[in-house]
Amino acid sequence: MINEVQEPYVVGGKSFTAVAINTAAKAGQWIKSRLGAHNSVDMKYSSHDLVTEVDKGSEKMIRNLIMTHFPNHSFLGEEGVEPGPAASAQALQNVRDAEYLWIVDPIDGTTNFIHGFPFYSVSIALAYQGEVVVGVIYDPSRDELFVAEKGKGAYVHGQKMSVSAESKLSDSLIATGLPADRLGALPANLSGIQALAPKVRNIRVAGSAALxxxxxxxxxxxxxxxxxxxxxxxxxxxxxxxxxxxQVTDTEGKPYTLDVRNIIGTNGRVHQELQQGLADSGATGF
Structure with a gap:
């Protein structure tokens, strides 16, 4: 039984997690070296959804490093997908049934990166038969590496992580984002901010969902x-x-899957209260 649990993480003596860590760190350091040196900024889905040659270079580096170790695995990266929600959903469906699928955001927080605001990250996940089994997020600005393996805990600076202890929304520091979809997602998120701001200790909008x-x-x-x-x-x-x-669910409280686009992630203790606040204000995005 133990072998069955460990088997998804190691193939042919190569650790999936080690490859994810090394790849994220190399990409992150390269991204940091390009800070302030990017040559062009292109608009993707909207004027608030930007991409640079550094995003594309980072994804190419990550893909090449992963495929060197695991040439038969599938790969889903942000920069290989056409802009817009429909294209993103279709891209996932195209690889949804892959046995091993690497899911990569080469720079999460591109707008921050462009402006030199030090809150951006590299996000690399590996899904095995549709379930995420490895997750690595690297913050080059702070040189912080967050690592998780399914069933084995999560770590930062080599120390085991645990969620916060707040049990009430009124004691909670909550974060959200300002979506690039100015017609659908943004109004819903703003409704949520308006509804929740009086109920929480404070809200942060720092510009990298992964971080x-x-x-x-x-x-x-x-x-x-x-x-x-x-x-x-x-x-x-x-x-x-x-x-x-x-705890992680969609904004209606349903279990997290790769298809989820409207997300809530909490310490678990305030999850129901946060979800109910969004539902009461019609801000779930559904």
Missing amino acids: HLAYVACGRLTGFWEIGLNSWDIAAGALLIQESGG
Whole structure:
């Protein structure tokens, strides 16, 4: 039975987690070296959804490093997908049945990176038969590496992580985002902010969903929600929270899967109260 649990993580003597860690660290350091040196900024889905040649270079590096070790695995990266929610959903469906699927955001927080605001990250997850089994988020600015393996806990700086202890929304520091989808997701998220701001200790909007999720996992945030995210924004961070003792669902309270786009991740203790607050204000995005 033990062998069955461990088998997804190691193939041919190569650790999936080690490859994810090394790849995220190499990409992150390269990204940091390009800070302030990118040459072009292109608009993707909207004027608030940006991409640079550094995003594309980071994804190419990550893909090449992973495929060197695991050439038969499937790969889903943000920069290989056309802009917009429909294209993102279709891209996931195209690889949904892959036995091993790497899900990558080469720079989560591109707008921050462009402006030199030090809150961006590399997010790498590995799904085995549709379930995330490895999650790594690397913050080059702080040189912080968040790592989780299914059933084995989550760690930062080599120390085991656990979620925060707040039991009431009124004591909670919550984070969210301002989605690039200005017509659908953004109004829903703003409704949520308006409804929840009076009920929580405070709200943070720092611009990297992956890092926000990592911060929930390590107890710096009590919870996070956002409407209209993609699988590469969420996959690694969702496992970090789950392996740190927290809870991850969609905004209606249904279990997390790779298809989830409207996400809540919390310490578990305030999850129902946060979800109910979004539901009462019609801000679930559904």
